[in-house]
Amino acid sequence: MDQKRQLSKFGLYLFEGKILNYQEAGNAIWGAAMYYLGFAIWTTKLFADMSKRMQATVHPYSDDYFAKPDQINEQNAIGMGWEHVASKLYIQRWQERR
DSSP: OOGGGGSOTTOOEEETTEEEOHHHHHHHHHHHHHHHTTOOHHHHHHHHHHHHHHHSOOOTTSTTSSOOOOOHHHHHHHHHHHHHHHHHHHHHHHHHHO
16 A cells, blocks of 8 residues: 555645655555544554565665664654544534534
């Protein structure tokens, strides 16, 4: 589910009034998808971090020999996507009850 592979590396993406690069935009899509699948925010961020660590190239002469955790901006983008969908669905459900 690496969503950034579907985005242009040279594009900038506007999401909730913030400009995101393709990596951050892919993380926002990941967060939104995980909400739809029923995962909690902490689980969503944890899975993303674990996935990044497992994908790291394990080579003794590589900088990625020890997998690096997600950066703060990556985790924030995941949270933005998750919270965006959560808030939209909450409003929609509230309006349907009225």
